[in-house]
Amino acid sequence: MIADEILDRARETVARNLARTPLLPYHAAGLEVPVYLKYEGAQPTGSFKVRGGVAALTAYAAEGVPVVTASAGNHALGIAHASRLLGAKSTVVVPEGGSPAKIAALRTYPVELVLAPGGYDGAEAKALELAAGGRKFVSAYNDPHVIGGQSTLVGEVAETLGEDFTIVVPTGAGGLLAGTALGARRARPDVRVLGVESAACHAVSAAVAAGHVVTVPVGDTIADGLVGNLEPESITPAIVREAGVRLVDVDEAAIRRSVRELALTAGLVAEGSSAAALAALRAGLVPADRPVVLVVSGRNIAAGLLATILTEG
Template identity: 40%
Template sequence: MNVPADVAAARARFDGRIRRTPLVRSDWLSEAVSGDVHLKLESLQVTNSFKARGALNAVLSLVERRAAGEDLPQIVTASAGNHGRAIAWACQIAGLRPIVFTPRQAPDAKLSAIRRHGADLRATAADYEDAERTAKRFAAETGGHFISAYSHPDLLAGIGTIAVEMLEELPDVARVLVPVGGGGLIAGLATTLAAAAPGVEVVGVEVEASHPFTASLAAGRIVEVQVGPTLADGLAGNMDPDNIAFPIVQRLVARVVLAGEEDLTAGMRGLLQHEHLVAEGAGASAVAALLAGHVDARQGRTVVIVSGANVDLNVLSQVLASRPLPKRPTTPAPRGRVARRRQP
């Protein structure tokens, strides 16, 4: 297997601190879509999301690159919750205390975990975009080191280890379905798959309430979209204009499809009912898109990334009871459900 050098280095750097997450066949989904569907359960990762891989690699790489006797800069990050928790955990291992900016309304399941790992949590932002702007400004003004939740080469290398594990267990996979927020997860996977298994189709899943990649791929450049409320809080928000993941997605991702809120509810409920797995809205988004018929998985083996499980109990209770979330203004769904990559 042709594994990129930075991904192989990340895997060695983990040294047993990252779990090799299960890759299991889902009889439920396979029957539902008349295909052969497997789940890569990053929801069972340390910190209960895939984010631990990129965060640990980024923090330990920073420590390794420090010159002898040189003090490490203050690590600063912005997060909807999962990345912040992962950075806090990784910094705890490295003996550091990061500053984590999040939205005020981030799920308590995520904020409480960030605090438990000893981070300096600043849950003061109006939304994710505000948290990112504030964190970047703070780092620039204080000399801190900003680690993006999705646009950082060490982050992408750590995430690429998911693809290596998957190919070791299922080398004949035909396609991979990946949740898409800022794009770090899909960019890291797509980069490694392009080197190690270039025939694998990579399909992204955004949500209708927040679809910056769908809009940006159609425009051929990064554009902003109006972001509405969604069960997939981990996927909500516009991307940084300098996002290194975007050109990777343009080049290597076959297409991006959209999941609606009813799709997310069905995905979360289905995972719990049939697989006995808890997933947050973002974590279940790729399952939701497949279950809703937005991707044809009848030919070849399909791997679906279940990316996280950090959901508040009250939200999960609402989903299981099929009660609607509180009424707030929503973003109209785009006319087309699919954004295809531009042809070269």
């Protein structure tokens, strides 16, 4: 579905522009097999999304195409950081009512920042309007170069461990999961990939089961990176289905407990989405027949929310 050439170029680009993130032994897991935390909070933007941003901007800059995206979260910061790193032109459209902290952070980057009314839908509509004028719209997940960038994470793990393992991946729209599935088949003979959704949203698993994208209900959760419906022509479910990836889900209480555990036991700041892999392990959803790698996908959690969670229980 995504050419090997794109995956190869992404690997070279990410290795050239981003330092490897740490793979930390997690002895507190209490399993007989080794457990590791792949900490993407160490990325310069605090999230794995910068991998896809760097890969996509490098590819489209080589084609001489300026890019535009819609996001007020980790994807926007990834595109913005890549723009500064590569000297590439990009436009980031964010909702007028978006996070003041994230908008302030985006203003520090050399991007054209556009504020659009109407929430995320309004921002996306504005970005697509700009794309119609000659720019390339770069989806946070439904873009082959973005997915190629995310595929580099599992390759780093494989090169460090040198043996087969199970990798547990937080799953929202499936960009990281699809990338991991594609990267896993190239990294080791037998890497098992497990996707973890929030119980608040089953967009990817529903699409995999149906064989096409379907609209699903979206509940409230602190794991905001794991909720939202998919673009109608999203390529991620087909990649996940073809790779035979198993999907599980975890509830809100489990996610909050895992944010707290990562902070107090591992000393890692993790946003709600990032804690889903550990939540799945604690729920007994991860086979323990080989080394396990839990992807901690980012650290961008509001200070007040983190303080509240730390005092729970």
